[in-house]
Amino acid sequence: MAIEAGYSGSSAAEIVGITYRQLDYWARTDLVRPSLEDARGSGTRRRYSYRDLLELKVIKKLLDAGLKLETVRSVFAYMKENLGEDVTTANLVIDGNKTVLIRKDAELIDLVKRGQGVLNILPLASVKDEVDAGIVDLPANVSSLALKREATGTHG
Amino acid sequence: MAIEAGYSGSSAAEIVGITYRQLDYWARTDLVRPSLEDARGSGTRRRYSYRDLLELKVIKKLLDAGLKLETVRSVFAYMKENLGEDVTTANLVIDGNKTVLIRKDAELIDLVKRGQGVLNILPLASVKDEVDAGIVDLPANVSSLALKREATGTHG
């Protein structure tokens, strides 16, 4: 029994609460690709990292908020670079076609006051919490192992 | 030369910056109907009130922010009742599937801090400003007249 690092496609989908078709479509259209192992034809399998799960969950929350997938795509051009350490404290703020990460409440308030267009604000802390909760709820085979390995930073 | 109250379909579309097809589609699907005069078959004409323009502009800004039209529809179930006097000062806040109008900054900050999901915030002052600017930019025939009549509350 080989040790399974990361999460399979269907596991990932279940954890973050999306359909497999969505996960598959997003992977094919380059929105979120599994960073541990990409698919190379039928028979192969995708392996998603914990961080991939965070990204997927962000997308789901943006979709739930009523954003178009197209918008999400442009957001992720920026996101992928800056979704770093401070995932627990920062707020993701979408201002028209610009996207920023904001850590201090004061800056956020400032933005809101100056706002001309629509601001979309997503607290990233809730994203991590919900992903973790989703992992615990799983049938518990692969996931607990994988979670430990990921959490201790041993996924490379 | 009869006095034309309100705005024709194509004028309204131009003022708020949308295509006629959008305006038409939204009218047919009950999102925003012209409140002065609805269409009754080809040959008839729609007449939009100033307030209709505000609603249309809100929709455009929400679309520009990347929201799905479907989301906008649910927002407007609430909006239509509460888009009242304080159009200049309030913020429209969409929290998941709930929509609220918030006037005080403090309340807004509170919401942002407690936020679990995505918040969409639209300052309504900018909506009025941009609609007014759009009206001035028009070929100036009907619009100036109509603006006066509407602004002084003489549209019923």
Next chain:
DNA sequence: ACCAGCCATCACACCGGCGTAGTTCGATCG
């Protein structure tokens, strides 16, 4: 009363974002 212009309507097409069903592999287990 006619003509021109405006605009609502109709018919058609298109594209993104999926859902559904069936097929085909590679991995794994016995």
Next chain:
DNA sequence: CGATCGAACTACGCCGGTGTGATGGCTGGT
């Protein structure tokens, strides 16, 4: 080493939200 299984792939369809003409009825101006 063969059977089974899970998942990636393919093909097809659907629906919402438009864009693009073409058509045809009002209406205002003369």
